[in-house]
Amino acid sequence: MTDTDSFREFVATRGLALSRTAFLLTGDHGQAEDLVQETLVKAAARWRKVTALGDPEAYVRKIMLNQLRTWRRPRRLTFVPTADLPEPPAREDGSTQTDLKIVLRHALGLLTPKQRIVLYLRFYEDLPEAEVAAQLNCSVGTVKRHAHDGLKRLRTVAPQLLEKVHP
Amino acid sequence: MNLHDTYHRLEQDARDYADADRVLRVVRRRRAVRTAAGAAFAALVIAGFGLQSLVRPSGDTIVAVPAMSASPASYPALPAQGPVGQGAAVYTPCRDGCPTLLALADGRQYLLGAHTVTPPGNITLSPDGRWLGRPTENGYELRDLLGDTVRRVAGVSPATGETGYAYGPWAWSADSRRLILAYHLDGNVGKYLDVDLETGVATAPPAPEGYEPVGILNPGDLVLLDVSQYEGVRREVKLRVGAVEVTFRATADGVLADADHGLTVQVRGDRIFLLEYTGEKVAVLQFDRKGALESRTPLADGRYPVGPTPDGYAVVQVPRDQPNGRQRLLAGDRVLQEFPGEAEIVIPGGARH
16 A cells, blocks of 8 residues: 555545644634644654554544644635535534533633643543643643633633533 | 533534645645745736725714624625725624625715624725725725725745735834735735735835834834744743834833733834733733834733724724623723724724834
């Protein structure tokens, strides 16, 4: 299998999972698409190294988190010709979007990238603080601070999201 | 229901954004661009005819945007040509699935498209509301809303000469006569163009490699930023103002950039504005061209910086209940305009910087 074939197979099998991560890290379809695209571009450019490490998805997810942390998005304007832009309607899942989903989606836009990453790892992936710190290559104290600040901001803009949640 | 459960419900709304073919095309293109380093930045085509006199900024205009409909059919399409009136804002009432609208200073609204690019970063209005800038399939178009002039900038790849690449609005001069456009290839900004709207002539601004134009000072001096300063924690930033390097410093414990806050530089008339961050608090610093601090304006919680206007530095106040509330665009405590709570907004003079 060539590198290109291997990369295509990875995207076909793990693309949706990466897309979900990107959406939960941004709360925005456009930003999530940009984040997935840029992440995969970086991964594809060194695909042989990515696969040599044995767990390409973990490596690609690390690229995604680093990309989000260092993203100066205004300098990465979305290149989409107007004529190509029809945005498909959100997929219906049988139960229409709840108020809480909408609230979370918009609240994510009010958090800093690091706060979004820490809250995602803590409350979506349920990782303990020490593991979050290891993934982000920072101290547990830093994780605590970002979690605290993120939850504090959520309490202000969307208190209904924080039932039963403690930093 | 708590945050954990809500995350898991929200993930069901994600779409599949991964496109291997598109990714591989980008990788090939970037490699090609790297190998073509040094290639001349290709020309562009400016077409235009006729000019109207500039209108002055209206400091008294308040446009209260009425109740919103997400249906494009609710709004008349922007006439294909001819004068329509001074622009007050471009916005889309919501992030997904809403049309993009041009609001005029007299309160009328026109449909720019049912599904356009996100207005911020792509669509622009000149500071005086005269020129409407939009990306097109072949480049960028600047339309005189008060006359018949249309300036078209064709996107041309510096590496291959291939057309179809995109420009984004970067910085306006305060008199609305010049606009810096940034040429971006697959999201990465590469080159810049300085468009003179009076004459229709576009030239490459004299920005050395590694420098980005961040504004045009009166009477036309370019302000340049060494882009390496986007990285790391910054308590001071050096800008090249005309031929002089000037240092702009944060106050007290504030920083101009750190890991959570990007560097923001904006220029209007004779003033240079930077955002200062102290923890989660944001303040707007106003400097003169020599780097002397003239004012520091802390932003109240719930208010977010937008940019300088003739009425002062504008901020937006986002309602707690965004779907049903109203965003207010303010300068000081004065309401300049109101928008739907979830609107994405471009005000006159709105560009990257």
